[in-house]
Amino acid sequence: MEADAFAADSNMSTDAAPPYPWSGTLAEVHQPVEAAVCHQALPIKDVQLTPNLPTKLLLDKHRDYIVDYGTKKDDYEYAMAEHLRMNGIYWGLTVMDLMGQVNRLSREEILDFVQQCFHSDCGGFGASVGHDPHLLYTLSAIQILAIYDALDLINTDKVVSYIQSLQKDDGSFSGDKWGEIDTRFSFCAMNCLALLKRLDAIDVDKAVQYIMSCMNFDGGFGRRPGSETHSGQVYCCLGALSIAGKLHLVDADLLGWWLSERQLPSGGLNGRPEKMPDVCYSWWVLTSLKILGRLHWIDKESLVKFILACQDEETGGFSDRPGDMPDPFHTLFGIAGLSLLGDPDIQPVNPVFCMPQHVISRLHISHQLL
């Protein structure tokens, strides 16, 4: 997992990835496909799926890939990912649960690690032992504890007050005490508080107002008011609105149309116009459509084909595009996407929380879907 803390890999001519880091390396696989145009022939940015790519789901390989990833702690790559370890554990744990083998990961070791990353003075979690607290890792930590039904291991009142302290007067959230503002952090905060059943601790109306101030002319959302619409931010904003029960504020038809425009001839989805398709958007775009009740607007068959083509037949795991290096991040979003598309061999995933549905059901957490 090549790593840039919350974001796009440096080689990647692509987008920031909320709320979980982008990862994975790639050499751009860019084979232009000619599209029919009327006035000017311009190629569409897309990939071409060649016949040698996988077409069947290789679940056993993916399970082994995730289990092995966690044990290769002597890798340079693993060390370089220290600053996003907490996210990595959430990805691995969630995808193992979706693949029905969560018991192959060490509950004890993971819970020990999570507890060690807790800053009991302020109530936030760091990415790793000795790392500063941040909302991104606090969310992953709470998700891990929720999956293990172990929220009682930490002082959740402290976590609630940490999140509360990060809300600004305009309703937005900063990711940590240093003040970077992003709608991803609004979602992290509300997601966490929903899991802890403490949404009452923040000003939800103001949080919603801030999110709505980031809505653009195309119906989508960006990081801050005026920032370009980006599928990842769209998911975060819809997730936050869903948790707040305010989805009626969205122009679901306009945004649904923009989202379905993300599907390219290869079947894959991109994050913004004129960008390459990527497996992680199988989550962000697809689940946004699911939240809006418009999942059926895209072509399921060709998307499944694209996702399956991004599997690594040798090592297991999914990459961003066919032929690239796999990583746990794209593996989760590939599997979660297939779950949304109804693959019978994968456990149902919750579209708002990106966690196994049985966990959300056990916790009786409510949210809105259109």
Next chain:
Amino acid sequence: MSDYSSEEDSASEWVMYKDKPEWADIKPIPQDEGPNPIICIAYSDKYKDVNDYLRALLHKNEISERALGLTKEAIYLNPANYTVWQYRRQLLKALNQDLQQELIFINDIIQSTSKNYQVWHHRQVIVELMKDGSKEKPFTEEIIAIDAKHYHAWQHRQWAMKEFGLWDDELSYVEKLLEDDIRNNSAWNQRYFVVKHTTGFSDPEIMKREIKYTLDAIAKAAHNESPWSYLRGLLGAKLGDEAVVKFCKELLKSGCISPHLMAFLVDVAEEEMESQPAARPALLQEAARLLDDLANEHDTIRRNYYEFIGQNLKAKYGSPGATGDCPS
């Protein structure tokens, strides 16, 4: 400057912190991988050396120039380590450092790892401290020249423009970018941003100018999604602007089969069905034909979408006496 940088240290001259006499007072802290004994970690020696000393300084919260130098090394090795950036900001403030120098360092990091969130936030904090945004537009232009849709660069530019009121010439900059690549969605977004924050859209002359600009762009590349989104944004709840509809119908007549054009005309037809009950049967037929062509011929990957819209229109306006008020 005591804040020595790693470019000066070629690989052969690199001296480990553990071998530097001036660091002998520090006991390095190795990475703690948790309670379970884990295999020895084979990080690169340099990475391990720098980070072990960094942990030691963080632990005692040392405020010193050598600490500042060490954060620079650690950032070069892994710019995504957000804890190092936070420590560095603390040091810069406490040591009253020259922030112009810091901007040079930031440029260097952004050149090599421009998609990193931390370095862009760091730049924003430093520029805020300096209260001088004059370098931010030229700086982001350099990045945008390499990657025209660079999300962080655009975000930073918008922040600086708002913070320091740098609105002049932005529209012509955007137009230049759109001349280079009319499909640059980030530039279209920026166009909306500039107009909204300067003249606004309420002046009819501005609206006319924007509509004309957008239609000209569509005429150049009718398959380009961005101006169609922009057009919908401009028109808002009422798509049926006379000049726009005339343009679209002529474009269609000329044989253009852009899905955006056809879908737009479907939406216009729906508006008309709402306002002209007498014309419903003809309008519905027209919309159905467009949707049919889209679903079966011109944009088959979105067939489900077009079929859904078609069924909705039929349910709403298809039966005699349908009021249009009661969607299924």
